[in-house]
Structures are given as C-alpha cells and as structure tokens.
Amino acid sequence: MAKAGTKxxxxxxxxxxxxxxxxxxxxxxxxxxxxARRSRLTGRAALLALxxxxxxxxxxxxxxxxxxxxxxxxxxxxxKAEHRADVEKLRDEKARWQDxxxxxxxxxxxxxxxxxxxxxxxVIDPAAAKSRRADQGAAxxxxxxxxxxxxxxxxxxxD
Numbered sequence: 001m002a003k004a005g006t007k008x009x010x011x012x013x014x015x016x017x018x019x020x021x022x023x024x025x026x027x028x029x030x031x032x033x034x035x036a037r038r039s040r041l042t043g044r045a046a047l048l049a050l051x052x053x054x055x056x057x058x059x060x061x062x063x064x065x066x067x068x069x070x071x072x073x074x075x076x077x078x079x080k081a082e083h084r085a086d087v088e089k090l091r092d093e094k095a096r097w098q099d100x101x102x103x104x105x106x107x108x109x110x111x112x113x114x115x116x117x118x119x120x121x122x123v124i125d126p127a128a129a130k131s132r133r134a135d136q137g138a139a140x141x142x143x144x145x146x147x148x149x150x151x152x153x154x155x156x157x158x159d
Contacts, residue, residue, distance in 0.1 A: 096102045107113055114120040
C-alpha cells in the first residue's frame with residue numbers, strides 16, 4: 001500500500017493537479033497584490049488630480065488678472081513714451097516760434113504777406129483757372145445745385 005500511495009503521490013496526474021493548484025494559488029496571490037497596489041495608486045492618483053485641479057481653478061482667475069494687468073501696464077508705458085515724444089516735439093515747435101525770423105517766414109508762407117516795398121505774386125494753376133471760369137455760370141443756378149456740384153468735385157478729386 002505504501003507503494004500504491006507513493007505511486008499515487010508521484011503519479012503524473014497527481015503532480016499536474018498539485019502543480020495547477022499551486023500555480024492558481026500564486027496567480028491569485030499576485031492578482032490580489034496587484035489589485036491592492038492599484039487601488040492604493042488609484043486613490044493617491046485621484047487625490048493628486050483633485051489637488052492639482054483645485055490649484056488650477058484657484059489660480060486661473062488671479063493669473064488671468066495678472067497677465068491682463070501686465071499688458072495694460074505695458075500699453076500705458078508705451079502711451080507715456082509717445083506722449084513724452086509729442087511734448088518734446090511741441091516744445092521744439094514752441095521754441096522755433098519764439099524766433100522772429102521763423103515766425104515771419106511762416107506768416108509769409110501761410111498768409112501770403114509781403115514786406116513793404118516787395119511785390120507779391122500769386123501763381124494760379126491753369127486747370128483751376130479753367131474751372132473758375134466754368135463756375136461763373138454757377139451764379140445763375142440755385143445755391144443747392146452749387147453745393148452738390150462742390151461735393152461731386154471734392155469726391156472726384158479724391159479718386
């Protein structure tokens with residue numbers, strides 16, 4: 001009987017069955033360990049994701065305000081520099097107008113003034129003279145026709 005029990009214990013079918021049970025037990029143990037690790041990592045990962053999302057939500061509005069304020073500050077600095085340049089240009093022009101020779105030259109150019117003893121000439125464009133002659137007949141027309149003709153002429157000259 002000992003031989004039969006020994007033979008039964010060492011038979012191929014028995015060994016295979018034991019081997020299968022041991023393998024199934026190892027697989028079950030490793031799966032439970034993996035699940036335990038996964039559940040721990042998943043909980044930690046969820047908590048970490050929750051914290052990160054909370055930080056993003058909490059900091060999104062202040063960061064947007066910060067960026068928009070920095071852009072506004074840069075824009076105001078640029079405007080300030082432009083205004084300073086304009087002020088400098090106006091100061092230069094004011095200083096030029098303090099010079100009598102410059103003021104006299106500008107007055108002569110703009111208002112066509114001449115000094116006593118000088119002869120002033122005005123050169124008229126021939127095309128303008130022709131249109132003035134054509135406008136002599138405008139006196140006989142109603143005033144609103146003349147206004148519309150003037151508007152049409154101004155419109156044509158911009159083209």
